[in-house]
Amino acid sequence: xxxxxxxxxxxxxxxxxxxxxxxxxxxxxxxxxxxxxxxxxxxxxxxxxxxxxxxxxxxxxxxxxxxxxxxxxxxxxxxxxxxxxxxxxxxxxxxxxxxxxxxxxxxxxxxxxxxxxxxxxxxxxxxxxxxxxxxxxxxxxxxxxxxxxxxxxxxxxxxxxxxxxxxxxxxxxxxxxxxxxxxxxxxxxxxxxxxxxxxxxxxxxxxxxxxxxxxxxxxxxxxxxxxxxxxxxxxxxxxxxxxxxxxxxxxxxxxxxxxxxxxxxxxxxxxxxxxxxxxxxxxxxxxxxxxxxxxxxxxxxxxxxxxxxxxxxxxxxxxxxxxxxxxxxxxxxxxxxxxxxxxxxxxxxxxxxxxxxxxxxxxxxxxxxxxxxxxxxxxxxxxxxxxxxxxxxxxxxxxxxxxxxxxxxxxxxxxxxxxxxxxxxxxxxxxxxxxxxxxxxxxxxxxxxxxxxxxxxxxxxxxxxxxxxxxxxxxxxxxxxxxxxxxxxxxxxxxxxxxxxxxxxxxxxxxxxxxxxxxxxxxxxxxxxxxxxxxxxxxxxxxxxxxxxxxxxxxxxxxxxxxxxxxxxxxxxxxxxxxxxxxxxxxxxxxxxxxxxxxxxxxxxxxxxxxxxxxxxxxxxxxxxxxxxxxxxxxxxxxxxxxxxxxxxxx
Amino acid sequence: xxxxxxxxxxxxxxxxxxxxxxxxxxxxxxxxxxxxxxxxxxxxxxxxxxxxxxxxxxxxxxxxxxxxxxxxxxxxxxxxxxxxxxxxxxxxxxxxxxxxxxxxxxxxxxxxxxxxxxxxxxxxxxxxxxxxxxxxxxxxxxxxxxxxxxxxxxxxxxxxxxxxxxxxxxxxxxxxxxxxxxxxxxxxxxxxxxxxxxxxxxxxxxxxxxxxxxxxxxxxxxxxxxxxxxxxxxxxxxxxxxxxxxxxxxxxxxxxxxxxxxxxxxxxxxxxxxxxxxxxxxxxxxxxxxxxxxxxxxxxxxxxxxxxxxxxxxxxxxxxxxxxxxxx
Numbered sequence: 014x015x016x017x018x019x020x021x022x023x024x025x026x027x028x029x030x031x032x033x034x035x036x037x038x039x040x041x042x043x044x045x046x047x048x049x050x051x052x053x054x055x056x057x058x059x060x061x062x063x064x065x066x067x068x069x070x071x072x073x074x075x076x077x078x079x080x081x082x083x084x085x086x087x088x089x090x091x092x093x094x095x096x097x098x099x100x101x102x103x104x105x106x107x108x109x110x111x112x113x114x115x116x117x118x119x120x121x122x123x124x125x126x127x128x129x130x131x132x133x134x135x136x137x138x139x140x141x142x143x144x145x146x147x148x149x150x151x152x153x154x155x156x157x158x159x160x161x162x163x164x165x166x167x168x169x170x171x172x173x174x175x176x177x178x179x180x181x182x183x184x185x186x187x188x189x190x191x192x193x194x195x196x197x198x199x200x201x202x203x204x205x206x207x208x209x210x211x212x213x214x215x216x217x218x219x220x221x222x223x224x225x226x227x228x229x230x231x232x233x234x235x236x237x238x239x240x241x242x243x244x245x246x247x248x249x250x251x252x253x254x255x256x257x258x259x260x261x262x263x264x265x266x267x268x269x270x271x272x273x274x275x276x277x278x279x280x281x282x283x284x285x286x287x288x289x290x291x292x293x294x295x296x297x298x299x300x301x302x303x304x305x306x307x308x309x310x311x312x313x314x315x316x317x318x319x320x321x322x323x324x325x326x327x328x329x330x331x332x333x334x335x336x337x338x339x340x341x342x343x344x345x346x347x348x349x350x351x352x353x354x355x356x357x358x359x360x361x362x363x364x365x366x367x368x369x370x371x372x373x374x375x376x377x378x379x380x381x382x383x384x385x386x387x388x389x390x391x392x393x394x395x396x397x398x399x400x401x402x403x404x405x406x407x408x409x410x411x412x413x414x415x416x417x418x419x420x421x422x423x424x425x426x427x428x429x430x431x432x433x434x435x436x437x438x439x440x441x442x443x444x445x446x447x448x449x450x451x452x453x454x455x456x457x458x459x460x461x462x463x464x465x466x467x468x469x470x471x472x473x474x475x476x477x478x479x480x481x482x483x484x485x486x487x488x489x490x491x492x493x494x495x496x497x498x499x500x501x502x503x504x505x506x507x508x509x510x511x512x513x514x515x516x517x518x519x520x521x522x523x524x525x526x527x528x529x530x531x532x533x534x535x536x537x538x539x540x541x542x543x544x545x546x547x548x549x550x551x552x553x554x555x556x557x558x559x560x561x562x563x564x565x566x567x568x569x570x571x572x573x574x575x576x577x578x579x580x581x582x583x584x585x586x587x588x589x590x591x592x593x594x595x596x597x598x599x600x601x602x603x604x605x606x607x608x609x610x611x612x613x614x615x616x617x618x619x620x621x622x623x624x625x626x627x628x629x630x631x632x633x634x635x636x637x638x639x640x641x642x643x644x645x646x647x648x649x650x651x652x653x654x655x656x657x658x659x660x661x662x663x664x
Numbered sequence: 665x666x667x668x669x670x671x672x673x674x675x676x677x678x679x680x681x682x683x684x685x686x687x688x689x690x691x692x693x694x695x696x697x698x699x700x701x702x703x704x705x706x707x708x709x710x711x712x713x714x715x716x717x718x719x720x721x722x723x724x725x726x727x728x729x730x731x732x733x734x735x736x737x738x739x740x741x742x743x744x745x746x747x748x749x750x751x752x753x754x755x756x757x758x759x760x761x762x763x764x765x766x767x768x769x770x771x772x773x774x775x776x777x778x779x780x781x782x783x784x785x786x787x788x789x790x791x792x793x794x795x796x797x798x799x800x801x802x803x804x805x806x807x808x809x810x811x812x813x814x815x816x817x818x819x820x821x822x823x824x825x826x827x828x829x830x831x832x833x834x835x836x837x838x839x840x841x842x843x844x845x846x847x848x849x850x851x852x853x854x855x856x857x858x859x860x861x862x863x864x865x866x867x868x869x870x871x872x873x874x875x876x877x878x879x880x881x882x883x884x885x886x887x888x889x890x891x892x893x894x895x896x897x898x899x900x901x902x903x904x905x906x907x908x909x910x911x912x913x914x915x916x917x918x919x920x921x922x923x924x925x926x927x928x929x930x931x932x933x934x935x936x937x938x939x940x941x942x943x944x945x946x947x948x949x950x951x952x953x954x955x956x957x958x959x960x961x962x963x964x965x966x967x968x969x970x971x972x973x974x975x976x977x978x979x980x981x982x983x984x985x986x987x988x989x990x991x992x
Contacts, residue, residue, distance in 0.1 A: 017792060018728060021732050025735045034840060035871075035873065037739075039757070040743055042756060042761075043760070044739045044742050045873075046834065047770050047833075048739075049833035049836050050829050056884065057825055057828070063892050067895050110813070110815075132807050132808070132809060134813035161794075163794065165785070167814075168778060168781035169781055363901065369904055416988075469911060469914065470907075472914075473907045473910050487922075487926050487929040489929070490932065
């Protein structure tokens with residue numbers, strides 16, 4: 014509670030009082046008077062501060078709203094700025110004259126304007142406001158953990174910190190696209206078909222006249238065209254155009270591998286942006302759009318529809334998918350604890366305080382029984398048992414005789430004999446002590462303290478009891494899993510190790526291919542007419558494991574559906590060379606041959622090869638593979654939808 | 665107008681623009697003036713005002729070290745010079761209660777310290793940095809107390825608190841110096857005025873004062889701390905209460921749980937497949953030595969030398985063992 018300033022003043026006051034009352038008071042009473050008055054002042058300040066803190070500090074109410082376009086919104090749009098307004102109201106009874114309130118902004122977003130922290134004089138019932146602006150560049154989720162409250166007295170002698178936890182997440186929806194720029198530009202029909210359906214030049218039950226033909230028995234009388242019949246003196250029947258819906262299903266890859274990338278530029282984010290534009294453009298064309306978000310284990314299916322609510326729902330799902338952080342798959346508990354402990358201390362100061370999350374001395378001691386040194390210690394302890402042999406006794410006697418002086422009395426000789434006999438047990442004790450005391454020394458003690466506090470915090474959050482504390486202390490795997498989950502829950506990005514010791518890519522996510530194939534087959538089974546399947550997936554690293562996907566694409570093609578694969582291209586990989594361009598243009602950076610450039614060029618060429626192989630494999634199955642960055646993928650998809658209609662026309 | 669363009673005060677004195685900071689500066693200066701007057705009057709020497717000079721510098725420079733230094737120097741200066749030289753046999757303790765000079769000096773000192781610390785809080789640092797030293801980001805400054813939030817009646821309250829503290833200090837000193845502990849009596853406290861001269865000095869007086877002060881501190885501090893502790897217990901949140909129970913249970917059952925979890929973790933680690941050992945690289949795959957290759961003669965000389973030195977050490981060790989342990 015005391016600040017360094019307060020500790021200094023308290024120490025000096027206590028020293029002045031002590032010396033003044035015991036030594037200097039023989040000559041002068043001023044020194045102890047000064048010390049006592051200072052102590053009294055400190056006591057009064059402490060009582061006032063403690064009363065104010067206890068009466069008010071934990072009775073803070075925090076209200077948070079997000080404003081965009083001048084009004085309160087439940088979710089914000091990507092690509093624009095929004096305002097965060099935090100209102101803090103003191104519901105206690107005492108005034109807090111010096112409070113520093115700091116809202117914890119999401120780590121991925123940089124403040125545009127305003128400050129998220131300020132100092133106030135908080136009075137009961139008088140709210141204070143913190144307002145600042147953030148900009149969300151990409152879809153996802155913004156998570157606000159709460160408000161950090163730091164309370165001090167006016168002289169800066171006492172200080173307390175707490176955190177008003179109010180975790181809340183707001184979706185950042187993909188930006189609304191300009192419909193005019195995305196949907197089909199050429200208007201082919203003068204009459205607008207009903208929403209969700211398109212004209213097909215086959216007889217059906219639409220509204221537009223397709224053709225006239227001779228009457229056949231069984232035709233409904235209402236379809237008879239009376240005027241042409243009167244002209245030709247024979248019955249003529251009207252044929253009406255058919256009307257069919259064109260549906261498309263978007264498959265979005267949200268697997269662990271697709272989440273790897275810089276904040277806001279991961280493949281899943283780019284894919285979500287494209288999918289959002291597709292959904293809105295198709296919706297503007299009155300087409301039905303479905304969405305399947307898949308990862309390594311599951312596929313979340315949203316059936317095709319075309320309503321405005323459905324589009325918003327799709328945007329929400331896309332925002333949630335883009336918000337997923339990659340699981341780094343770290344197994345080193347110390348590395349994870351180094352990242353998690355500051356977060357825990359900042360967000361859970363009440364649960365990591367030593368008063369409630371204790372660190373007993375025995376926690377640090379390293380028991381010898383956990384080590385193989387135990388056998389050595391036991392052997393050394395038992396070593397005096399060799400004295401049952403007469404040769405050993407003789408050896409000890411000779412050694413004592415050698416090291417003792419001629420004028421030694423019997424007591425000194427007995428002590429010498431005991432020293433020789435107990436030398437090995439003493440050595441065992443020394444080993445035991447040195448082994449145990451190592452746990453008390455840094456950095457091991459720091460690691461132990463950090464891990465115990467985190468383990469207790471996890472056990473308290475999960476309500477899993479004291480057994481979980483010990484489990485997290487000794488089971489590295491369990492601790493690493495829980496710590497990773499803790500960090501991902503609080504949206505803390507961990508450093509990623511992309512390749513393992515053997516140089517293999519760690520985020521291949523092979524199982525997602527099977528999940529994707531199953532999802533495609535499921536969609537084919539539920540399809541009504543010719544549909545377009547748009548796969549937004551990062552498949553480049555999996556070119557040699559695409560057999561299930563190829564089979565699923567063949568099934569779709571056999572049912573006259575179209576399959577289009579859009580690959581989100583990594584931001585730091587240059588586009589593949591154009592084969593039609595012929596001669597390769599040499600990059601200037603290749604001139605300086607350094608190990609970093611060399612590794613990068615090897616990785617890039619390997620990625621290009623994998624992309625070419627992927628195109629070949631999927632082209633054989635009838636699927637088209639396009640990079641997202643190649644032209645306008647939304648227009649491509651819309652053209653493909655038109656082609657589906659055209660196919661029907663020709664049939 | 666930016667701070668750099670301001671004609672007066674200069675950029676490094678920009679804190680003087682805050683009226684509240686100016687107020688505390690002037691009040692602190694006035695307090696120091698009073699303290700200086702008392703010290704000069706008491707000692708009859710201008711040098712006695714040295715602590716005040718230090719404190720004035722502290723106020724102007726806003727140094728957090730100066731208040732402590734001022735207290736130390738003032739304590740040294742409070743003892744009269746003959747006392748340092750050991751030439752006096754008289755003590756002023758019997759007459760030190762409610763002396764006007766002491767009241768004014770202590771009051772002025774407290775007033776200066778309060779002003780100095782509030783000034784530091786307003787202009788330099790109001791509370792300690794939040795992050796540990798190694799984790800602070802560049803540009804992170806500790807928060808300062810905004811002057812606009814200071815109510816006008818704060819200075820008056822400060823003087824009231826200081827007056828109370830000065831009186832409390834006098835009363836405590838009166839109790840500590842005039843009462844004597846004697847546990848042989850039914851009532852262990854009795855009046856015993858302190859000695860005014862060395863002839864009547866009781867060597868138990870310092871110990872008596874120390875015990876009295878320790879007892880008074882315990883009597884005042886412990887119940888207050890207990891009251892706040894109990895208040896805190898009554899206001900524990902659900903999370904904190906759960907953590908207290910969890911921690912208590914964990915400490916009680918730690919030994920048993922520890923054993924079970926260790927065995928479990930060991931079992932898991934044994935069941936986990938061990939990574940395959942990497943094959944030993946072929947001779948042509950082994951990395952080349954980084955240093956220059958030695959010639960055959962150099963290698964032969966080095967090997968023979970090492971063998972010779974090792975053999976010599978072993979020979980000496982054997983001789984020593986035989987010499988000392990081989991005696992009949």
